[in-house]
Amino acid sequence: MFDVVFRNFGFLMGGLWVTVKLSIFALVGGIFLGMLVGLARLSKKPWVYYPITGYVNFLRNVPLILVIFWFYFVMPILVGQAIDPFPSAVISFIVFEATYFGEIFRAGYQTISRDLINASYSTGLTYAQTARYISIPIAFRRMLPSLITQSIVTFQDTSLAFVIGLPELVRRASIVDNLEVRSIQLFGFAAMVYFIFCYVGSRSSRHFEEKSRKANIL
C-alpha cells in the first residue's frame, strides 16, 4: 500500500535533505541573531532598544507564511534580480525565528543577577566579553529546553517554504501526489518523518532538563 513511497523514496528523501538543510541554516542563524536580539531588548540605549523592539513586536504578530511570501517577492525588487527560493527561505526564517529565540535569550539573561555581571566588569572584562563568556553561555544553558522546543517548531515550520516552490519534503510529497494521487500515503509518510525527528528532539530536551537539574551546575 505504501509502494508509492518506496518507488519515490529517493526523491522524497532528497526533499528531507532540503528540509534538514533549511532547518540547520535557520537554526544556526536564528539562534545567533537571537542572542544579539535578546541583548538589544535589554539595552538601555534607546537607539538600540526601540528599533529592535519594533522589529520583534512586528514579526511576532504576523504569520510566518506571509513573511516567507513577502520576502520572496520583495527581494527581487530590492536586489534587482530574481532570487532562488532556498536563500530567500533561509533569510526569511533567520529573521523570523531570531525574534522568538531573542525572547528566549532575553528571559535567560534576566535570570542572571546584576552583581554577577558586575563581578565580570570588576575584573576588567568589557560588555562584549561579558556577553560572550558569561551572559550568553549561562542563558544558553538555562534556556536549553526552551531553545530545543523552539528548534522543533522551526523544523516543522520549514514545510511552509513550500509556498515559494522550495522542493522540501512536503513539496515533493505533493509533486508525487499530483502524478500518482496517493495523498493519504504520501502525506502520511511525510507526517511520520516529521514526527520521528521531533519526537527525538523533544525527548532530548527532557533529557537535558533532567541532566542539568541533577548536575546542579546552574
Add this chain to the structure above:
Amino acid sequence: MIEIKNVSKWFGDFQVLTEINETIDRGQTVVICGPSGSGKSTLLRCINGLEPYQKGEIIVDGTSLNDPKVNRYKLREKIGMVFQRFELYPHMTALQNVTLAPIKVRKWPKKKAEEKAMQLLERVGIPEKAHSHPANLSGGQQQRVAIARSLAMEPAYMMFDEPTSALDPEMIKEVLDVMIDLAKEGMTMLCVTHEMGFAREVADEIIFMDAGRIVERGTYEEFFNNPQTQRAKDFLSQILQ
C-alpha cells in the same frame, strides 16, 4: 590613592549618597560600617564605575572618573571587588573563574594564567578545589575563589562588599583570615563589613555611614570606645549583642 570629593548620588528622587569625602592611601585598610541602606555598597560601586554619581568627583591614581573619556574597563583592572553573594561564574570551574580575566583582558597564555591561578588558589587554601564547579563548593570556599579571581588581575586596590554576611558562622573565619593576610601584606583595602574583630586587627580607619552620609570616622579605638553620635552608639550596641 583614591580620592572621593563631595560625591552625591541619587536613585531618582532618593538621595543615596550625600557629600562623601574620603581619601584612601596606598597600603591602607579602611573599614566601612553602618546600617543597611546607608549607601555603603553604592559607594563601592561608584568607585569602580559600576554606578554613576551625579555630583562631586572620584579620582583613582590621578585619573578622574568624571572624565567621560576615561576607560572604565582599564580602571577596573586595578580595583578588585568581592561581593556578598560570591558571584562566581556558575558554568566554570574554580580555576576557570580565576583565569578568565587574565586570559581575556591581559591576553596571558592559558598556561601562565593557570600557573598564577593555582598559586592564588593555594594562597587562599583550596588548591584541591581547582576543578570543582561553584555549586559543589561551600560558601566559604566560593568566597575564597572569588578573592583569588580578583587577585588574579593583580589589582592595586581591593574592595569587599560584606564578604562574610552570607556565610555560615563556621566559614566566616576562613574568609577573614585570607583578608587579614592580604591587609598585612600591604594591599590597599576598602571593606564594607560588620566584623569588628577584623576591623580591630587590620583597619587603619573606620568609617561609619548612616543615611548616605559619613557620620563618624576614626581609628578602631576611637570609634569603638568613644563613639560621638547616638546613631553610632545604637549601631554598636546592636552588632555587639
